[in-house]
Amino acid sequence: MNFLRAARHGNVLVAGLWVVSLATAQAPANKPSPSKVEQIAAAAKSYAPEIVQQGKALFRKDCSFCHGRDAGGGETGPDLTRSKLVTADVDGNKIGPVVRNGRPDKGMPPFDRSDQEIASLVAFIHTQQTKALASAGLRGGSGGRKGVDVSDLQTGNAEAGKRYFQGAGGCSTCHSPSGDLAGLASRYQGLELEEQMLYPKHAKQKISVTLASGQAVTGTLAYLDEFTVGLIDSTGSYRSWRTRDVQYKLDSALNAHVEQFPKYTDGDVHNLMAYLQTLR
Amino acid sequence: MNFVRHAFLVAVGALIALACPGILLAQGVDEQMLLHPPADSWPGYHGDYSGRRHSALNQITPQNVATLTLAWAFQTNQTAPIKSSPLLVDGIVYFTVPDNIWAVDARSGHQIWHYNKPTSQGEHIGNRGVGMYKGYLFFLAPDAHLVSLNAKNGTVRWSVEVADVTKGYWTSMAPLVVGNHVLVGVSGDFDNLSGYIRSIDPETGATQWQWNSTPPAGTPNQTTGGMTWMPGTYDPDLNLVYWGTGNPTPVLNGSTRPGDDLYTCSVVALNPDTGKLVWSFQVSPHDTHDWDAVETPVLVDGDFHGEPKKMLMQSSRNGYFFVLDRTNGKSLLTVPYGPVNWALGVDAQGRPIPNAAKEPAPDGRLIAPDEGGMTNYRSPSFDGRNGLFIVDAHPSWSLYFAKPADGVYGWAGADYDVWGKGVIEAIDYQTGKIRWSHELGPESGAGVLTTDSGLTFTGDGMGNFLALDSSDGKTLWHAGSGSHIVSSPITYELDGRETLLTSSGSVLFAWTLPQTQ
Numbered sequence: 001m002n003f004l005r006a007a008r009h010g011n012v013l014v015a016g017l018w019v020v021s022l023a024t025a026q027a028p029a030n031k032p033s034p035s036k037v038e039q040i041a042a043a044a045k046s047y048a049p050e051i052v053q054q055g056k057a058l059f060r061k062d063c064s065f066c067h068g069r070d071a072g073g074g075e076t077g078p079d080l081t082r083s084k085l086v087t088a089d090v091d092g093n094k095i096g097p098v099v100r101n102g103r104p105d106k107g108m109p110p111f112d113r114s115d116q117e118i119a120s121l122v123a124f125i126h127t128q129q130t131k132a133l134a135s136a137g138l139r140g141g142s143g144g145r146k147g148v149d150v151s152d153l154q155t156g157n158a159e160a161g162k163r164y165f166q167g168a169g170g171c172s173t174c175h176s177p178s179g180d181l182a183g184l185a186s187r188y189q190g191l192e193l194e195e196q197m198l199y200p201k202h203a204k205q206k207i208s209v210t211l212a213s214g215q216a217v218t219g220t221l222a223y224l225d226e227f228t229v230g231l232i233d234s235t236g237s238y239r240s241w242r243t244r245d246v247q248y249k250l251d252s253a254l255n256a257h258v259e260q261f262p263k264y265t266d267g268d269v270h271n272l273m274a275y276l277q278t279l280r
Numbered sequence: 281m282n283f284v285r286h287a288f289l290v291a292v293g294a295l296i297a298l299a300c301p302g303i304l305l306a307q308g309v310d311e312q313m314l315l316h317p318p319a320d321s322w323p324g325y326h327g328d329y330s331g332r333r334h335s336a337l338n339q340i341t342p343q344n345v346a347t348l349t350l351a352w353a354f355q356t357n358q359t360a361p362i363k364s365s366p367l368l369v370d371g372i373v374y375f376t377v378p379d380n381i382w383a384v385d386a387r388s389g390h391q392i393w394h395y396n397k398p399t400s401q402g403e404h405i406g407n408r409g410v411g412m413y414k415g416y417l418f419f420l421a422p423d424a425h426l427v428s429l430n431a432k433n434g435t436v437r438w439s440v441e442v443a444d445v446t447k448g449y450w451t452s453m454a455p456l457v458v459g460n461h462v463l464v465g466v467s468g469d470f471d472n473l474s475g476y477i478r479s480i481d482p483e484t485g486a487t488q489w490q491w492n493s494t495p496p497a498g499t500p501n502q503t504t505g506g507m508t509w510m511p512g513t514y515d516p517d518l519n520l521v522y523w524g525t526g527n528p529t530p531v532l533n534g535s536t537r538p539g540d541d542l543y544t545c546s547v548v549a550l551n552p553d554t555g556k557l558v559w560s561f562q563v564s565p566h567d568t569h570d571w572d573a574v575e576t577p578v579l580v581d582g583d584f585h586g587e588p589k590k591m592l593m594q595s596s597r598n599g600y601f602f603v604l605d606r607t608n609g610k611s612l613l614t615v616p617y618g619p620v621n622w623a624l625g626v627d628a629q630g631r632p633i634p635n636a637a638k639e640p641a642p643d644g645r646l647i648a649p650d651e652g653g654m655t656n657y658r659s660p661s662f663d664g665r666n667g668l669f670i671v672d673a674h675p676s677w678s679l680y681f682a683k684p685a686d687g688v689y690g691w692a693g694a695d696y697d698v699w700g701k702g703v704i705e706a707i708d709y710q711t712g713k714i715r716w717s718h719e720l721g722p723e724s725g726a727g728v729l730t731t732d733s734g735l736t737f738t739g740d741g742m743g744n745f746l747a748l749d750s751s752d753g754k755t756l757w758h759a760g761s762g763s764h765i766v767s768s769p770i771t772y773e774l775d776g777r778e779t780l781l782t783s784s785g786s787v788l789f790a791w792t793l794p795q796t797q
Contacts, residue, residue: 057400061422065405069470073694075570076652102359104764112359147694148644148681155643191696194644194679199699225721225742227758258699261648261677262619266637269646 047123054117055124062111063121071128072147076107079147080125081132092122150190153273161275164268169260171272174253177279184279194273199257206251207231209241221250308415308431309369314457315516319773322368324511325409325454327770331513331576332662335771338733339778340793345735345747345757347794351779352389354788356382361766362783364409365454365659365727368772373781374412374431375788378404378422378452383434386774389790393434399423402450403467406766408510408657411455411462413482418462420451426464426480440485442466442478449473455480456511458521458552461488465508465523469570470690472497472529475506475544479555489555493525493543503537505529506544510574510657515590518607520549520558522579522592526572532640532682532693533568540565545573547594547602549609559609563596565631568639569622569680570651570695571598578662578669584612584710593709595660595671597653598622600632601712615712617705618675619648640682640693650678650697652723659727659768661736663750668706668715670736670750674723676700702741704728706753716753718746727768729780737780739765745782745789761789 060069066077073079080086089095096118102110113121132147165171175181188196195201205221209229222238223230229248230240309323317328319337326333340348356362358377366375372392373384379399383392402422411418416437417429424443429436442464443449448471456463462480474496479488493506505528512523528537528544543557545564550557563573578593584603592606599620603613611630623632638645652674660671677700682693702720707713726739735756736748743764747757763785770781780791 061400061402061404064470065403068691074691075469076697079694107764109361110359148696152642152681152683153644191679195696195698198646198677198679201699225740225744226719226746226755227744227760261646261699262621264646266641266643266645270643 047127051120051123052127055120055122058113058117058121059124066108070132071125072132081129082147083129086125086129089122089126092118095122095125148191153190153194153270156267156270156272156274158271158274158278160267161271161273164272165275168263169268169272170256174256181276181279185277186280189277193276194269197272197276198261198269200254203254205254208249210247210249211241212245224250307370309412309457310414311459313369320368320371322366322770322772323412324367324457325365325411326511326513326576326659329458329514329516330579330662331659332578332580332664333576333659333727333729333768333770334661334663335729335731337731337771337773337778339773340731340735340747340771340780341733342735342749342756344793348747348757348759348780348791349794350759351790351792353790354382354384354389354391356380356786356788358786360404360406361764361785362788363406363657363766364783365768366770366781366783366788367410367412368770368781369412369431371774372431373788374410374417375783376407376409376419377786378407381410381417381419381429381434383431384788386772386779386790389788395419395429395434395436397421397427401445403452405452407452407454409454411457411511413457413460413462416482418455418457418464418480418482420453420455420464422450422452424449424451424466426451426455426462426485428482428485438485440480442480443468447471447473453509454511456514456521457482458514461552463512463521463552465510467507467509469505469507469527469529469531472504472689473507474504475508475526477508477512477523477550477555479552491548491550491555491557493546493548494528494541501536501538503528503541503544505531505541506546507572508574509572510576513577513579514552515579515606518590519551519553520606521552522577522606523548523550524572524574524577524594526574527564527567527570530688530690530692531568531570532680532691532695533686533688534566534639536688537566541567545571545598547573547577547592547604547609549606561602561604561609561611561629562631563594563600563602564598564634566634567598568634568682569598569647571596571649571653573597574657575655576659578660579606580662580664580709582664582667591709593662593669595655595669595673595707597649597656598632599649599654601669601707602630603709604630613710613712617671617707617712617714618654618673619677620654621646621648640680640695642681642683644679644681646677646698647680647695648677649674650676650700651680651695652676652697652700656725658725658766659729661728661730662709663706663730663736665732665734666706666715666750667709668750669709670704670706670728670730672720672724672726672728672738673703673705674700675703676723704736704738704748704753706736706750718748718753718755725764725766729769729771731771737769737771737782739782739784743784745769745784745791759789759791761785761787763787 068074071080207221219231219233360377364376381395475493495502507526528541546562614630622638702724704718720740722741724741761784765784
């Protein structure tokens with residue numbers, strides 16, 4: 001219902017966003033900054049209601065199970081209204097390729113859709129994002145909608161988190177607040193920081209492969225299953241071998257994150273989060 | 281195949297056809313076939329009614345499986361991945377993706393017919409396959425219609441609405457045929473709706489009975505949900521159908537539905553002729569993590585701690601492995617089969633006790649397993665020879681959030697996967713101990729099939745089909761498929777040759793031993 005209103009009065013909505021951006025100018029950095037809202041609002045087109053409606057129907061059919069009917073996140077897919085890719089998208093130049101190629105590594109299948117269908121999906125997704133941001137802002141940016149705001153993640157105690165970091169958590173075995181984690185809170189905020197803290201999914205892993213000849217090749221892990229191992233070597237080239245033909249050794253530092261999961265209390269997680277947010 | 285040999289086979293085929301004309305005529309599925317599937321058939325979603333996904337075939341063995349070779353491949357040319365479990369009846373393979381059914385010659389991979397009726401309503405997330413009765417197929421469309429087709433040519437006999445798609449239902453499961461009942465379930469998680477199982481007359485499409493898993497929407501302090509996403513299993517001796525029900529709604533916020541939320545996240549035993557509930561066992565009282573209990577209720581007769589028992593086993597999405605006495609629903613064993621941190625323990629009835637402190641919260645809760653669960657719709661298998669329940673598991677951790685602003689409708693919160701992996705676990709059903717495990721890399725969507733020769737067929741998280749030794753989990757054969765595997769394998773024997781049927785992405789693959797001549 002809100003959606004229909006937003007679609008019908010797209011211009012009003014964009015105007016509303018400008019008001020929001022002014023209203024939140026004094027707000028802490030834990031919500032969409034004015035510049036970001038302005039940026040999105042400026043980019044927010046007033047899509048024809050019938051195009052948005054068509055996109056909504058298509059989204060419901062193919063996308064909503066994973067991304068939610070309102071594009072705000074569902075069973076397995078991310079909240080598209082908070083997606084950086086969606087924010088960066090202009091007329092489907094980012095969204096289109098993802099829809100058509102899928103993201104096989106993340107379990108998203110490709111969808112064979114016409115230009116017109118993609119355009120309608122793009123219209124729907126952007127409209128949802130605009131609406132979501134407006135709704136967050138109008139409610140004072142305090143998390144007035146589904147999803148996780150930076151302000152939601154402020155229940156911990158930084159001092160306790162620091163003690164955990166240095167003690168029971170074992171974090172200081174591998175990490176240093178003045179070394180690899182210096183400026184961490186400037187690079188990541190909110191949920192993204194917490195996810196990185198618990199398990200840095202995109203961390204590059206070092207691997208060393210010893211060939212039958214005895215030659216050792218080191219690099220960054222690029223592929224691994226039971227049968228094939230691949231790496232990017234120091235020259236930037238991809239090289240792979242059958243696992244039965246070589247021996248390989250994977251840097252296992254990330255395992256410490258997995259071993260920590262059952263040891264955390266929720267308080268530990270929140271305290272550690274509070275501490276890491278001081279590392280600006 | 282050279283021409284001379286081909287001509288010879290055609291001639292032999294013609295002679296056989298003359299000698300026994302019935303052999304080339306579609307016989308369809310009768311009650312006896314469903315009760316005791318012959319080696320040259322796979323007439324229901326699970327093969328037989330037990331849900332064990334175990335075959336007595338033993339031509340492909342641990343000794344020769346390394347020579348397994350491609351007999352044929354069938355390309356659907358669709359972007360929708362194959363999530364269905366094929367049927368094999370009268371030498372024809374039937375399988376599906378949403379809005380599509382194919383009938384393919386099981387000997388050659390040649391398409392016999394293709395049904396395609398695009399629907400614009402309902403979530404098109406997947407279809408688990410067709411059910412069959414006599415010469416009729418039963419197919420659930422995303423718009424919540426049950427379509428019956430003639431198996432011989434794919435023409436539609438009738439189509440009936442089984443749920444209201446405009447309210448938020450859709451359908452994706454494979455109908456289960458029991459006697460003259462076509463049992464269908466419904467899907468839906470984005471609206472506060474009641475789940476149900478409906479029994480349909482295979483001849484007319486008329487509703488015979490309906491069992492509701494939850495009270496009507498809007499009943500104060502009562503849950504909705506309990507969707508019936510997957511086909512159940514059937515014990516003909518007890519005349520009971522066993523079905524897993526889905527999670528409650530609102531999904532991540534339990535405040536409007538205090539108490540256990542019956543009959544969500546439950547295994548229920550129904551009389552297939554009346555739809556009356558005989559017993560129920562709730563695997564997740566008051567769920568707030570989307571852990572439905574629709575994973576296959578596997579029926580096993582055998583020894584349990586020295587006593588012969590009629591058992592029901594489920595590796596549930598919530599991370600616990602359950603063994604029940606299926607005559608009465610009483611618990612025999614409840615034990616986690618991976619990391620779980622959401623329960624305070626197990627109660628006297630064998631049910632996990634949910635920890636209120638682990639319900640989704642505004643500042644997040646670290647939860648194991650993740651929302652996809654320790655396993656999901658992919659089939660497990662029971663290998664009686666080794667006494668092993670073999671499941672494609674997903675040890676995992678995640679963050680769950682819910683706050684008042686998320687409301688009390690539909691999803692009502694948010695959750696994020698933090699870490700997970702795939703591993704085949706072989707569980708000793710009498711103790712719950714994991715006898716062997718086989719790492720799969722990232723989570724795999726492949727189900728498991730075991731055979732009497734001692735083989736376990738499945739797939740890893742990178743798209744490799746695998747054959748493992750059922751006694752120790754060692755890899756004996758693999759084939760890279762080029763796409764993700766989100767289906768469960770089947771096997772059958774045709775013309776004296778055992779065939780393994782697997783799928784990944786848009787391709788169905790048939791594997792056999794090499795022809796010796």
